[in-house]
Amino acid sequence: xxxxxxxxxxxxxxxxxxxxxxxxxxxxxxxxxxxxxxxxxxxxxxxxxxxxxxxxxxxxxxxxxxxxxxxxxxxxxxxxxxxxxxxxxxxxxxxxxxxxxxxxxxxxxxxxxxxxxxxxxxxxxxxxxxxxxxxxxxxxxxxxxxxxxxxxxxxxxxxx
Numbered sequence: 351x352x353x354x355x356x357x358x359x360x361x362x363x364x365x366x367x368x369x370x371x372x373x374x375x376x377x378x379x380x381x382x383x384x385x386x387x388x389x390x391x392x393x394x395x396x397x398x399x400x401x402x403x404x405x406x407x408x409x410x411x412x413x414x415x416x417x418x419x420x421x422x423x424x425x426x427x428x429x430x431x432x433x434x435x436x437x438x439x440x441x442x443x444x445x446x447x448x449x450x451x452x453x454x455x456x457x458x459x460x461x462x463x464x465x466x467x468x469x470x471x472x473x474x475x476x477x478x479x480x481x482x483x484x485x486x487x488x489x490x491x492x493x494x495x496x497x498x499x500x501x502x503x504x505x506x507x508x509x510x
Contacts, residue, residue, distance in 0.1 A: 352510035353490055358385040359483035363476055371416040378415070378423065379408045382430065385483075390510050391442040391495040400441040404433035420465060424457035427486075431493070438495055445495045448509065453489035460485040 361381035368374050383405050387396050411429035415422040431450035434441060438448035464485045468478040493509035 353385065353389050353487065355480075355483040355487035357388060358382075358487060359476075359480040361385055362479040362483060371413075375409055375412045375415050375422075375426075378412065379405050379426070382408060382427070386430070389493075391445065391507050392504070394442060396441050397443065400437070401434075403437055404430045407433045420458040420462045423461065423486075424454075427457050427489075428454055434493075442495050442509075444497055444504075446498060447496045449494040449496065449506075451490045451493040451509070453492065457486060457489050460489055 358381065361384040362378070365377040365381055366373075368377065383401050386401060386404075387398075389396055407429040408426040412422045412426035418425075428450075431454055435448045435450055438445040441448075461482055464481050467473075468481055473481070494506045495509050496506050497504040499505050
């Protein structure tokens with residue numbers, strides 16, 4: 351199953367409300383892992399448990415979430431992809447490396463206006479999380495998993 355924004359929205363909607371930054375970061379990282387575990391290469395999802403290092407990097411990079419918001423989320427997603435890039439062989443067996451989605455640098459710019467619109471519109475949690483997921487999801491598309499080149503291998507394949 352490929353990455354889908356509804357999976358991210360549902361996982362974020364299920365996050366328990368908290369005013370504690372470490373808990374909020376953990377909740378977001380859990381939601382992100384739920385979303386990303388379905389990232390597939392040639393129809394194969396991630397190996398169960400293989401995203402632990404990427405999730406840990408995300409948590410470490412999101413310090414300041416309570417004040418930096420979109421920038422902290424962007425930093426977390428970038429850190430997550432950084433680990434995925436180097437650990438791809440354990441995530442999708444047979445890969446040599448992964449190239450992150452080219453849009454990951456645009457996460458903060460994509461979600462900042464959504465945060466403002468959600469607040470101004472006084473949206474309920476469901477529609478608010480759907481809007482955030484719809485803004486983040488396109489920034490996650492276009493990653494590449496590199497396999498050995500043909501004729502012995504498959505060459506670059508999209509991460510869906």
